[in-house]
Amino acid sequence: xxxxxxxxxxxxxxxxxxxxxxxxxxxxxxxxxxxxxxxxxxxxxxxxxxxxxxxxxxxxxxxxxxxxxxxxxxxxxxxxxxxxxxxxxxxxxxxxxxxxxxxxxxxxxxxxxxxxxxxxxxxxxxxxxxxxxxxxxxxxxxxxxxxxxxxxxxxxxxxxxxxxxxxxxxxxxxxxxxxxxxxxxxxxxxxxxxxxxxxxxxxxxxxxxxxxxxxxxxxxxxxxxxxxxxxxxxxxxxxxxxxxxxxxxxxxxxxxxxxxxxxxxxxxxxxxxxxxxxxxxxxxxxxxxxxxxxxxxxxxxxxxxxxxxxxxxxxxxxxxxxxxxxxxxxxxxxxxxxxxxxxxxxxxxxxxxxxxxxxxxxxxxxxxxxxxxxxxxxxxxxxxxxxxxxxxxxxxxxxxxxxxxxxxxxxxxxxxxxxxxxxxxxxxxxxxxxxxxxxxxxxxxxxxxxxxxxxxxxxxxxxxxxxxxxxxxxxxxxxxxx
Amino acid sequence: xxxxxxxxxxxxxxxxxxxxxxxxxxxxxxxxxxxxxxxxxxxxxxxxxxxxxxxxxxxxxxxxxxxxxxxxxxxxxxxxxxxxxxxxxxxxxxxxxxxxxxxxxxxxxxxxxxxxxxxxxxxxxxxxxxxxxxxxxxxxxxxxxxxxxxxxxxxxxxxxxxxxxxxxxxxxxxxxxxxxxxxxxxxxxxxxxxxxxxxxxxxxxxxxxxxxxxxxxxxxxxxxxxxxxxxxxxxxxxxxxxxxxxxxxxxxx
Ligand SMILES: Nc1ncnc2c1ncn2[C@@H]1O[C@H](COP(=O)(O)OP(=O)(O)OP(=O)(O)O)[C@@H](O)[C@H]1O
Ligand SMILES: [Mg+2]
Numbered sequence: 167x168x169x170x171x172x173x174x175x176x177x178x179x180x181x182x183x184x185x186x187x188x189x190x191x192x193x194x195x196x197x198x199x200x201x202x203x204x205x206x207x208x209x210x211x212x213x214x215x216x217x218x219x220x221x222x223x224x225x226x227x228x229x230x231x232x233x234x235x236x237x238x239x240x241x242x243x244x245x246x247x248x249x250x251x252x253x254x255x256x257x258x259x260x261x262x263x264x265x266x267x268x269x270x271x272x273x274x275x276x277x278x279x280x281x282x283x284x285x286x287x288x289x290x291x292x293x294x295x296x297x298x299x300x301x302x303x304x305x306x307x308x309x310x311x312x313x314x315x316x317x318x319x320x321x322x323x324x325x326x327x328x329x330x331x332x333x334x335x336x337x338x339x340x341x342x343x344x345x346x347x348x349x350x351x352x353x354x355x356x357x358x359x360x361x362x363x364x365x366x367x368x369x370x371x372x373x374x375x376x377x378x379x380x381x382x383x384x385x386x387x388x389x390x391x392x393x394x395x396x397x398x399x400x401x402x403x404x405x406x407x408x409x410x411x412x413x414x415x416x417x418x419x420x421x422x423x424x425x426x427x428x429x430x431x432x433x434x435x436x437x438x439x440x441x442x443x444x445x446x447x448x449x450x451x452x453x454x455x456x457x458x459x460x461x462x463x464x465x466x467x468x469x470x471x472x473x474x475x476x477x478x479x480x481x482x483x484x485x486x487x488x489x490x491x492x493x494x495x496x497x498x499x500x501x502x503x504x505x506x507x508x509x510x511x512x513x514x515x516x517x518x519x520x521x522x523x524x525x526x527x528x529x530x531x532x533x534x535x536x537x538x539x540x541x542x543x544x545x546x547x548x549x550x551x552x553x554x555x556x557x558x559x560x561x562x563x564x565x566x567x568x569x570x571x572x573x574x575x576x577x578x579x580x581x582x583x584x585x586x587x588x589x590x591x592x593x594x595x596x597x598x599x600x601x602x603x604x605x606x607x608x609x610x611x612x613x614x615x616x617x618x619x620x621x622x623x624x625x626x627x628x629x630x631x632x633x634x635x636x637x638x639x640x641x642x643x644x645x646x647x648x
Numbered sequence: 649x650x651x652x653x654x655x656x657x658x659x660x661x662x663x664x665x666x667x668x669x670x671x672x673x674x675x676x677x678x679x680x681x682x683x684x685x686x687x688x689x690x691x692x693x694x695x696x697x698x699x700x701x702x703x704x705x706x707x708x709x710x711x712x713x714x715x716x717x718x719x720x721x722x723x724x725x726x727x728x729x730x731x732x733x734x735x736x737x738x739x740x741x742x743x744x745x746x747x748x749x750x751x752x753x754x755x756x757x758x759x760x761x762x763x764x765x766x767x768x769x770x771x772x773x774x775x776x777x778x779x780x781x782x783x784x785x786x787x788x789x790x791x792x793x794x795x796x797x798x799x800x801x802x803x804x805x806x807x808x809x810x811x812x813x814x815x816x817x818x819x820x821x822x823x824x825x826x827x828x829x830x831x832x833x834x835x836x837x838x839x840x841x842x843x844x845x846x847x848x849x850x851x852x853x854x855x856x857x858x859x860x861x862x863x864x865x866x867x868x869x870x871x872x873x874x875x876x877x878x879x880x881x882x883x884x885x886x887x888x889x890x891x892x893x894x895x896x897x898x899x900x901x
Contacts, residue, residue, distance in 0.1 A: 595703075596739045603699050603735075604749065604809065605727035605756035614752065618743025618792070 195252040201225065204353060207252045211322050216333050224342035224352035231346045240507065241451060241478055244416055251354045251387075307371070314370050316400075317362040321389050324360035331362055335393050339422035339459045339486070347418040347480075348455040355389035355420070363398035363429075372628055374403040388419040394429035396462065401432040403631055419454045427462030427489065434627055435471040436635050437479075449477020449506070456483035460492035460521075468495035469512065470626045472635045477506060482540065484513035487521035487549075494523040497623040501639065502535035502567070511540035511572075516552040516582070525556040528620050531567035538570040545582040552582045560590040561619050563612070591619075613639060651712075652677045652817055652848045653698070658709035660697055667693045667704070669873035675817070678845040682859055682884060683852045685870035686892050691852045692736050694870070695821045699733040700726050713817065727753075728760035730816030734806040734823045736852075741793040746805070749793050750775065754812055778811040781841065783834045799826035807838040818842065819850045824858040836861030856888040869895050 195203060204225055208218045233244075311318055317328060325332050342352040363369050394400050404421075423431050437452070458467035469483035479502075485494030496512040514523035529537040537560065545552045560569035571588050593615050601611035617624070617636055624632045653675040660668040667690050675681050683691055697704045698711065700723035711718040718726060741749070755765045766774070776786055784804055794802050803823050810818055820839070824832055839849060839862050851858065859867075859881060867883040868875045871892065876899040877883065887895070 591742075594739070597741050599699075599701055599723065600735065600739045600741070601749070602723040603727050603733050604753035604813070605724050605760070606749070606752050607724050607756075610752065610756075614744050614749070615741060618741065618745070621743055 195250055197250045198247050199225075199249070199251060199354070203251055207354065210252060211325070213322075213325055214329055216329070217325055220337065220342065221353050224349050225354075227343050228346070228349040228353055231349060233346050244451070246350075249386075249416065252356070310370055314367055315364045316367065316369055316373075317360065318373055319360055321355075321358040321360045321391065324391075328360070328362070331393065332360070332391070335391055335422070335424055337422075339424060339457050340420050340455050345455060347453040348420050351387045351389060351418050351420045351455070355387045358389040358419070359392075359402075360390070361392040361400065361402065363394045363400045365395045366397040367395075368398065369400040372401045372403055386417045388417070390419070390421040391424075392422070392431060392433070393424045394426065394431050394465075396426045397428040398426075399430045401628060402434070403628065404433065404435040404437075415449075415451055417450055417452045417454070419452075419456075421454070421456040421483075423456075423458035423467055425458065425460050425462065425465035425467050425489075425492075428464045429462060430466045430468075431458060432468045432470070432628075433458070433483070434631055435469075435473075436627075436631060436638065437471070437473050438638060451478045452481065453478075454481040456481065457486065458484065458494070459486045460489050460494060460518075462492070463489040463518070464491045465489050466493040466495070468497070468626065470495075470497040470623065471510075472499045472620075472623070472627070472638065473508065473510065474501040474638060479506075479508040479510055481510045482512055484515065485523065486515045486517065487523065487552075488517045489521075490518040491520045491522075492518055493521070495626075496523075496525045496527070497626045498526070499528045499530070499620045499623045499635075499639075500537060500539075501530045501532075502537040503532045505533070506535045508536070509538045509540060511538075511542075513542040513544070514554060516543075516545045516549040516554070519548070519550045520552070521549055522553045523555075525554070525558070526622050527556075527558045528623055529558075529560045529569050530563065530616060530619070531560065531569050532563040534566045536568045536570070538572065540572045540574075542574040542576070543584055544576040545579050545584070547578045549579050550581050552579065552584075554582075554584045556584075556586045558586070558588040559619070560588075561616065562590065562592045651675065652679075652714060653850075654710075654712040655698075656710045656712075658697070658711065659707045660693065660704045661707055662693070662704055666707075667873050668697065671709070671870075671874050673868065673875060675848045675850060677848055678843075679865045680843065680849045680851065680862060682864040682867045682881075683850060683870055684854065684867065684884065684887055689870045690873045691870055692821050693873075695733055695736075695819045695850075695852060698726075698819060699723060699731060724756070727813075728757050732810050732813055732815030732818045734803075734810060734818065734820040736821040736825070738794050738797075738802040738806055740795050740797075742795045744793050745789075746791050746793050747771075747775065747789040750789075750809060750812055753809065757813060775808075775812060778808055778838075781834075782808055782811070782838050783830070784808060800828060800831050803827055804831060804835060807835050810842065811838050814842065816846065817848050817850070819852070821852045822854065823851075824853050824855060832858065833861065856884045859884050871896060871899075 195206060201222060204221050205218065208221060317324070337352065340348050342349055361373060392400065392402060423433060425431050456469065458469070460467055467485050471483065473479055479500070483496060487494050494514050498510065500508045500510050502508040511527065512525055514525065516523065523543065525541055527539050527541070529539055531537040539558050541556060541558070543554045543556065556573065558571055558573070562569060569590055573586055575584055577584060593612060597615060598608055598611050601614065602608060606614070616639055620639065624635055627635055651674050655671060655673045658668050658671045659666065671694065683694070685691055693704060697706065698718070700721065706719055713729070713731065721729065751766065751771050754771065758765055775789060779786055782804055788801070788805065794805060797805060803826060806823060823835060827835060836858065843849065851862065851864065853859070864881050867879055867881060869877045869887065869892065877895050
């Protein structure tokens with residue numbers, strides 16, 4: 167059939183529905199980065215001395231570093247002196263007063279994604295006072311957590327109210343000298359989430375960034391720290407399926423997880439940042455360092471992510487399996503369309519005895535996109551009986567896109583058992599014709615096949631997030647049919 | 649009896665190769681037709697052209713279905729209008745649940761007909777009943793579409809889909825090939841259950857065996873893209889005895 171692949175391409179091609187730019191000047195520091203900027207930033211936040219010193223140490227180290235060039239992504243040089251490193255949260259006066267003032271296209275997307283009304287307003291950046299429901303929802307939420315002794319607050323609040331915890335754990339998983347972007351983040355991070363679950367507590371609900379009060383505007387250098395004390399459990403949901411509105415092109419976040427003895431952390435991300443237009447113009451560069459430390463015996467950390475946005479994604483949620491019998495998991499769906507470039511994967515570092523890790527990576531490429539999986543499994547000499555299973559599947563839609571797999575294995579203990587499986591498949595014309603012959607439209611057939619391909623990962627997401635993720639894929643693949 | 653399907657002087661090509669070469673065929677409501685013919689004669693091509701496969705380009709001729717110009721409709725529209733193709737080689741769709749596809753198909757058709765969608769409970773009840781008629785294990789519902797099915801299991805799955813969709817016009821492309829004797833009987837039972845005065849069935853087959861279970865009203869011999877001879881069910885028996893050569897010779901004489 168002539169034009170097969172263009173059919174499939176036009177099908178997965180859709181316009182990003184987000185569509186508004188703000189030109190409101192906020193209370194910002196002028197662009198540029200030097201020690202004075204860091205001092206000013208820290209002063210504006212009223213930070214204690216240890217925090218200022220940590221930022222400065224990171225900044226001085228950053229000056230000696232070079233931007234990494236090894237990822238399978240290409241972008242023009244970033245001018246770090248052109249970025250403004252402090253921007254006060256927008257005052258309510260600058261925000262839309264109600265949903266009526268919000269771009270109808272955005273609302274239409276929320277509708278398709280099935281996002282509840284009270285959340286839509288917040289996502290669209292409507293002034294908090296104007297958001298009916300959400301305040302009361304948030305209040306109940308807060309009091310329940312308080313009862314359980316859980317701390318869940320903006321990072322900047324934790325620095326002021328729980329400095330001993332911050333000082334003890336900050337940088338203990340991702341040291342300030344870790345890598346170029348993490349070091350930059352350490353010097354200039356704006357805000358993010360802080361979570362502490364006390365010993366033996368099962369967090370009574372999923373912690374979602376939807377409900378992170380007062381932190382609507384965390385900016386481009388977000389910092390998150392989650393500590394699960396002995397025997398505690400927590401499930402944390404990051405991001406949302408709604409298109410994220412953001413003027414900042416560069417995002418360099420750091421997420422640190424600490425699981426002590428018998429603790430479990432489940433960290434789920436659905437990310438849908440602006441990917442840029444068909445030519446890749448204007449999209450977000452997302453350079454993230456996410457790492458979990460299974461510090462205690464029998465601890466477990468699971469990363470689950472669904473990535474559909476960003477022009478460039480560079481991200482390797484990792485687990486350091488230090489405690490005996492600890493378990494690390496990574497489940498990922500990464501969609502790359504048009505000119506998107508995704509270089510994602512994970513690292514599993516086995517240090518303790520009998521540690522186990524599982525990696526399931528599903529990459530979907532369409533348009534002219536490039537999707538790379540990069541995974542490292544390292545078994546240290548002392549990690550007797552370590553196990554890893556890696557499954558890495560790629561699905562190609564159309565013939566101008568690519569999938570690349572770079573598995574790295576470093577095995578320094580002969581008792582290790584490491585398995586790697588990889589497949590690449592395409593949606594065939596025959597499959598589409600088969601579905602259409604059964605009365606199913608081409609668009610529905612594609613989303614059915616894609617959802618089937620991602621099933622093993624969706625299964626790992628908390629229930630309502632899984633439904634949202636599926637809707638998101640459907641919207642992502644919704645296209646120019648007819 | 650009105651003609652359900654009326655094909656007149658149909659010519660098609662795939663790429664630069666002409667395949668159907670002046671084919672005409674009329675199938676009336678309530679009828680069962682068998683199409684036989686040597687390998688490569690164009691039987692599957694005919695089935696796919698009726699279903700709307702876009703690899704095949706119709707260069708001339710007409711296809712009318714229930715009074716409508718079929719060639720104007722997209723494949724999914726034809727399906728919703730009641731055309732079902734049982735594929736000679738059903739494709740595997742890994743990861744997509746068999747029940748999910750089946751339910752989506754049933755609902756696509758219901759929506760098209762302005763009927764309410766079937767709910768999960770009703771759907772399962774119906775699917776289980778159809779499966780027991782076909783001697784299929786209900787476990788097949790929860791597997792990937794045709795994923796890892798044996799040849800015969802795939803064919804039964806096609807018949808299950810047909811039984812659920814209750815098409816007006818079913819074209820079954822070698823559904824009998826690769827079936828064991830019990831499966832053949834079960835499939836024949838499924839097909840016969842569908843027979844009714846307002847439906848029509850076109851069976852593409854190489855074997856007269858199937859026609860012992862499902863008696864055709866008409867038998868056609870297709871060769872090199874056109875129908876060389878048509879007759880009643882005795883033609884199938886004659887073909888089994890004498891092969892296709894005599895038909896070709898008789899036609900060229
Ligand atoms: N893509 C293609 N390009 C060129 N020729 C093709 C293509 N597809 C089918 N053909 C040819 O069309 C002719 C008819 O094929 P078709 O599958 O309709 O035969 P058939 O009668 O169903 O045969 P069988 O009994 O073996 O199933 C064959 O000669 C085949 O090689
Ligand atoms: Mg055939």
